[in-house]
């Protein structure tokens with residue numbers, strides 16, 4: 001919405017007004033045309049919308065909260081107008097499962113967004129429309145990641161290595177207030193780098209820092225730049241053109257970066273088992289030419305890098321904030337770790353079944369601050385129905401994971417941070433079917449298993465060695481900043497070495 005604000009406060013008001021009137025008239029005509037197209041008899045209800053802008057003005061700030069409030073009025077399936085485009089908002093476990101699992105064939109595509117087309121992001125995996133290309137890339141990526149996790153245990157080794165580097169770095173900050181954001185982002189993205197590119201970077205490496213800057217800014221811009229998806233013509237307007245240019249420049253720079261990594265990747269002698277995604281991609285093409293779209297590799301690497309970094313690092317940042325403000329929970333996790341793992345060896349994934357309270361704490365981080373609150377956007381590929389409503393083909397679908405995790409019908413005191421909600425009377429882990437931080441269905445997070453290992457190993461390594469507190473007088477803020485992900489406001493913590 002920053003783009004709209006810039007538009008409204010720009011200097012050249014007269015020129016802008018003339019352009020805006022011409023623009024709105026043409027959009028209104030277009031909107032009437034679209035409004036008639038494909039309208040079914042029983043469309044989901046929804047809040048009243050402004051001409052042309054639709055419901056965008058109400059969604060400018062904290063859309064996940066507004067959409068959750070509208071669920072109370074309009075139910076589990078309702079429509080909103082994102083500018084000229086109809087979108088359906090799906091909330092509640094039954095509606096979400098009906099759409100993403102039972103009717104997966106109809107609900108598993110991505111919207112054909114103008115910006116994604118422009119920067120060829122649809123050549124990758126995350127924004128690829130549902131179809132053969134997506135299926136091939138998804139199958140390849142899944143089997144490659146699985147092969148890293150199974151048998152050789154390469155995955156756990158790589159995460160362990162990074163946890164060690166991260167904790168060593170924390171030692172140097174021990175006892176002083178410190179903003180963990182960059183360090184955590186560096187550590188988490190290094191895991192993706194070593195899996196995808198076959199190399200990790202030193203935390204201060206300028207190329208690495210730039211790559212992270214690009215992806216963080218990209219995720220931040222995703223929401224504001226979305227206005228160009230809704231009104232592509234705005235890119236010609238002088239006041240907002242620079243936002244469009246920034247988005248396009250960042251995407252180009254990021255793809256160039258990944259193309260350079262691919263070009264510099266030394267294969268050496270072919271290994272029996274590929275050690276990273278680039279090696280696996282090349283081996284697959286060598287064995288079966290044409291089996292993968294060969295223009296997709298830089299986009300796929302970029303997708304894995306961004307999808308893997310933002311989500312996991314921000315979950316850990318929320319987690320540390322909650323632990324620092326809930327010392328009782330932190331002490332209980334540490335006591336469980338001391339009892340099961342001790343201090344002499346690092347925690348391992350095989351310890352997980354014996355650490356139910358620790359695991360419940362991680363699940364509670366993911367529930368109380370859903371890091372992808374509105375999921376990634378989906379889109380229907382055919383005329384279909386949902387809970388009895390008609391949903392035309394080509395409708396954008398927003399799945400409200402935030403409202404699912406904050407639903408008082410399924411969670412007692414949903415605003416309260418309480419890991420024990422994930423434990424039964426015997427202190428064993430119990431799951432709740434209204435919990436889906438990784439979404440569900442065919443587009444379910446590809447990195448779910450990896451993310452779970454990362455969250456577990458990072459958290460246990462940190463709490464085995466350190467206790468986290470807020471600096472004196474600090475006021476914790478639990479409102480997030482929403483891009484594609486919900487990230488915490490910047491904050492500082494003190495990591496104190498445990499005796």
Ligand code: HEM
Nearest residue numbers: 126307308311312315372376437438439443445446447451
């Ligand atoms: C706590 C960490 C994470 C969370 C909460 C998370 C959550 C999600 C969500 C909600 C989606 C959208 C699913 C949908 O469209 O229905 C998604 C997609 C995806 N995630 Fe994750 N994710 C996490 C970590 C990772 C990691 C570590 C990777 C690295 C491999 C990854 C790779 C992907 C990819 C490639 C997709 C797109 C899948 C597709 O379109 O087929 N994610 N993730």
